[in-house]
Amino acid sequence: xxxxxxxxxxxxLSEEAFLTINCTYTATGYPSLFWYVxxxxxxxxxxxxxxxxxxxxxxxxxxxxxxxxxxxxxxxKGSVQVSDSAVYFCALRGGVNFNKFYFGSGTKLNVKP
Amino acid sequence: DGGITxxxxxxxxxxxxxxxxxxxxxLNHDAMYWYRQDPGQGLRLIYxxxxxxxxxxxxxxxxxxxxREKKESFPLTVTSAQKNPTAFYLCASDxxxxxxxxxxxTRLTVT
Numbered sequence: 001x002x003x004x005x006x007x008x009x010x011x012x013l014s015e016e017a018f019l020t021i022n023c024t025y026t027a028t029g030y031p032s033l034f035w036y037v038x039x040x041x042x043x044x045x046x047x048x049x050x051x052x053x054x055x056x057x058x059x060x061x062x063x064x065x066x067x068x069x070x071x072x073x074x075x076x077k078g079s080v081q082v083s084d085s086a087v088y089f090c091a092l093r094g095g096v097n098f099n100k101f102y103f104g105s106g107t108k109l110n111v112k113p
Numbered sequence: 114d115g116g117i118t119x120x121x122x123x124x125x126x127x128x129x130x131x132x133x134x135x136x137x138x139x140l141n142h143d144a145m146y147w148y149r150q151d152p153g154q155g156l157r158l159i160y161x162x163x164x165x166x167x168x169x170x171x172x173x174x175x176x177x178x179x180x181r182e183k184k185e186s187f188p189l190t191v192t193s194a195q196k197n198p199t200a201f202y203l204c205a206s207d208x209x210x211x212x213x214x215x216x217x218x219t220r221l222t223v224t
Binding site for chain 2: 041045049
């Protein structure tokens with residue numbers, strides 16, 4: 001079945017450091033891939049998405065490339081800010097049950113000034 | 114502005130009582146979803162609805178019920194049969210590009 005695996009957190013970085021949060025997936029067919037961000041006490045916000053292999057999603061300085069050969073969708077940002085502190089979720093949709101989203105367990109990012 | 118609203122933001126109930134969480138959207142989306150989130154964990158699907166008057170169980174439907182009488186509304190009832198109801202509940206709907214949009218959530222505490 002479908003599943004998403006994210007690196008465990010928390011990840012603690014200094015401001016302006018480079019960020020990578022690893023995400024790998026298992027899925028049948030050709031799923032769409034997503035990154036969501038959740039700030040404390042709030043709902044999830046869509047950060048970026050990619051719908052086919054080699055697509056790169058990008059938003060607010062964050063990027064992720066859909067790598068079918070490695071079944072990965074790692075999130076990157078060149079220079080993090082304190083305001084990027086949040087929980088990041090990788091997710092996929094597709095395969096046998098298109099109605100269902102499969103979420104990773106989330107990775108908490110702490111950025112220190 | 115279009116979006117999903119959930120009310121109330123915080124809800125407190127005594128054990129043994131049923132409680133209904135509200136979810137309203139003005140995005141004209143057909144499909145709507147309810148998720149449960151526990152501290153430090155991902156999201157688990159409770160129920161979803163593709164169209165009015167139709168809904169399906171998700172992974173953890175036991176102890177919950179829903180209705181979908183209007184396209185805009187998808188309320189969730191947490192019944193007394195739910196053994197561990199204290200959690201953060203998120204409502205979502207499907208966008209046209211396959212993504213889901215989320216409401217701000219309701220934090221339910223049952224004592």
